[in-house]
Amino acid sequence: MSPPQPQSRSKQPTSSSQTQPGSQQRSSSQIRTPQVVIETRRPSSQNQVTPVTSRTPVSAPREPSAIDLQPVLLGLADQYISKAHGMSSYLARNPQEADVEQYYSLISAGLGCMESVLKNWKFPDPKMEARLQLRYANLLLEETENDGELQDLLTRGIALCERNRLVDLKYSMKHVQARSLFRTHPRSAFKMVDQMIELTETYAHYPWMYVFRFLRVSFSFQMPHPDLSGALQHLRRISQQAEKQRQYPILATCSALEALVHLRSGQADSADNFQRSLAAARTHQLNRDVAGISQIAALLDCLDLCSDLINGKPDQLMEKMNVMQKALDGGKRKTASDGSFCVPTTDSAPEDISLDTGGVMERTAEGRRAIVFQWLRRSELFALGYIFSSLASVSKNIVDRKAEKYVIEGDKLTRNDYNPENERKVQSLQCSSAHLDRRMFYHKVCLQLLASFRCERADWEGAQEVLDRLTEDMHSDTIDEQDFVQVSALYLLGVVKQATGDLDAALQFYRSPALTLQPGQKAAANQDLRILSTLNMILILRPRRAHLNEVNTLMDLVEPLCVNHPNANYKVAVQIVRASSTDALPILKMKNYLSMSASIAKKQQNTLMLCMAINLMTSNFFVDIMGEKAEMSAGAGKKLADRTQTPLWQAVANQMLSNTFNFGGKRAEAGEAGAEAQKWMQRVPEKVQDKFEIRR
Structure with missing residues (x-):
């Protein structure tokens, strides 16, 4: 039960879906999500009429005929729609104007045939008429922007269902009506769904109550600013009712979605609430009816790994990564290529339940009702697994570059996943275009991760090459602050400029509105990137005495955010920035900053941060000091720098070791370390x- 996602559609003037030879030509580069718009008026007699029209005019009373045209028209409608949907996947990838126009014509012809049957024939069975209205309504929703005509059709259909007590068909039409309303008036859609929830509870139609509450949760997720508290409230109400009826698959689904909400919320108690929801979902997985839903198991494993990544818990990352990979591999055969899966209930279902619900419900092999959900397509799910695996392996990427390999494989999977045999047999151009957009999003995420991994191992040329591909169509003045990929690309451009010595250019990127913190600002979009950008700005501006007040203001803004951050790596970062201050810090305070940062970095297995902390200790406490402790500190800094394989830190650490040996009279060791420093520099x-002076 996952309605087609509302797409951002450009406003188009209503025009005949019949393509005329003199109609305005559209460039294929401008075609983003082609739509069929069916006009309600008859074509003018002055216009040239093609054999297939989008509307079948009401004709005069027909003469008796030996041929019943009703099944003929319905058969033609099936052929037209199937032929069009067979083209959709190809058109989404290669939208040639002639092919798109053909798609329009086929859809228009199919809709015209259905409309003619609905207008010109009386049905002996009201259920057959209601089913055709439901199918017609779903096509209008997916293929057109004729919301007014759709609402009129549904009003008539719902009245027909009420007169004939067609409960499933009535609720299905209400479901379509709510989805249609959501794309233009979301608040009205919320109100309507709430009314349907109340109605289904009153009449104890619990499977439909679950459907409408899940639809309400889906709407909450799709809002520009997701209503997480509202989604959580409805999930808890579903859980309460499902527990009374012992609907364990519904309970497991609710618990998994609750865990997802807590993971996104960022509240103070979200980590504890996430673990409780995850534990509840794991418990329900032991039930026989839940064990067969591989998508729920995969979602839980992904969320479990994602939680440790967000909160910086490295201890079990590799173990949880292996569990996730096994779950994905084990459920591969059970995962539909289009991402749909069924969550069964305990209620019995008629054999034709799918026709009465427009695919919202299916009948299981045991004869029970099952709610149809749609998650990620198979290829997208495995691409997500590669992305999570890369993030879990990032701490060892400097040595084995496995994180980069995972990202590259995930990117290949999203770009080469097209196989006509695996495509849905019935799939609108709207759905295919949405899938193409998701593939493009995965591709950009993979590029962003690849650039960040190369930055971590100081491959600045390689990182810039990837960023050039990522930002090819991006302009700094049109950055969407809600778009993580765009904002992170902007941040990484600043990192590359800073690392290559172009500090003024780096400041320009860091000062972008999408990367700055404001006084009194609540948690903003991409807050973590804003924190990192601010810390880098402090490091650049601190030596410039004219910016002392700005540096102090930035530090006051960013320090509480780092100290209270759930990921301990941010605490390490702010402590290192504090310890590297150009002001004369008291020795005890500096020692406290560095010892704390070193301790947390070691616990987090963050080798680069630990290297910075130890070398700062050497620089502040053991310069021009002779003795074993000084040599041990400088030696530890060199070993950590070698583990990071970062030329800058290797040069700095070796030079400090050379200075320590030289001060202690060990000329040979000093010369060897100095030569090593020169090589890395x-x-x-x-x-x-140019900014370093290396003692020879």
């Missing part, structure tokens, strides 16, 4: 080399 960008 040659691999540092030239502008950065």
Whole structure:
């Protein structure tokens, strides 16, 4: 039960879906989500009429005929719609104007045949008429923007269902009506769904109560600012009712979605609530009816791994990554290519339940009703698994580059997943275009991760190459602050500029509205990127005495956010920034900053942060000090720098070790470490080399 996602559709003037030879030509580059618009008026007699029209005019009373045209028209409608949907996947990838116009014509012809049957024939069975109205309504919703005509059709259909007590068909039409209303008036759709929830509870139609509450949750997720509290409230009401009826698959689904809500909420108690929801879902998985739903198991494993990634808990990352990969591989055969799956209830279902519900419900092999959900397509799910695996492996990427390999494989999967045999037999161009948009989103996420991994191992040229591909069509003045990929690309561009010595250009990126923190600002979009950008700005501006007040203001803004951040790596970062202050900090305070940052970084298995903390200790406490402790500190800094394989830190650590040996009279060891420092410094960008003085 997952309605087609509302797409952002450009306002188009209503025009005949019949393509005329003199109609306005549209460039294929401008075609984003082609729509069929069916006009309610008859074509003018002055216009040239083609053999297939989008509307069949009401004709005069027909002469008796030996041929019943009703099944003929319905058969033609099936053929037209099937032929059009067979083209949809190809058109979404290669929208040639002639092919798109053909798609329009086929859809228009199919809709015209259905409309002619509904207007010109009387049905002996009201259920057959209601089913055709429901199918026609679903096509209008997916293929057109004729919301007014759709609402009129549904009003007539719902009245027909009420007169003949066709409960499933009535609720199905209400379901379509709510989805149609949501794309233009979301608040009205919420109100309507709430009314249907109340009605289904009153008449104890619990499967439909679950459907409408899940629809309400889906709407809450799709809002520009997701209504997470409202979604959580409805999920809890579903859980309460499902527990009374022992609907364990429904309970497991609710618990998994509750865990997802808590993971996104960012509240103070969200981590504890997430673990409780996850534990509840795991418990329900032991039930026989739940064990066969592989998508729920995969979702829980993905959420479990994602929680540790967000909160910076590295201890079990590899173990949970392996569990997730096994779940994905084990459920591969059970996962539909289009991402749909069924959650059964305990209520019995007629054999034709799918026709009466427009695919919202199905009948299981045991004869029970099952609510149809739609998650990620098979290829998208495995691409997500590759992305999570790359994030879990990032701590070892410097050594084995496995994180980059995972990202590259995930990107290949999203770009090469097209196989006509695996496509849905019935799929609108709207759905295919939405799938194409998701594939493009996955591709951009993979590029963003690949750029960040290369930045981490100081491959600045490689990172810039990937960022050039990622930002090819992106302009700094049109950055969407809600778009994580765009904002992170902007941040990474600043990182590359800073790392290669172009500090003024880096500041320009960091000062972008999408990357700045404001006084009194609540948690903004991409808050973590804003925090990192602010810390980098402080490091750049601190040596410039004219910006002292700005530096202090930025530090006051960012420090509480880092200290209270659920991911301990942010605490390490702010402590290191504090310890590297150009002001004369008291020795005890500096020692506290560095020891705390080193301790947390070691616990987080963050080698690069630990390297920075130890080398700062050497720089602040053991310069021009002779003795074993000084050599141990400098030696530890060198070993950590070698583990990071970052030329800049390797050069700095080796030079400090050389200075320590030289001060202690160990000339041979000092010369060896100094030569090593010179070798690594040659691999540092030239502008950065100019800012360092290496003692010879």
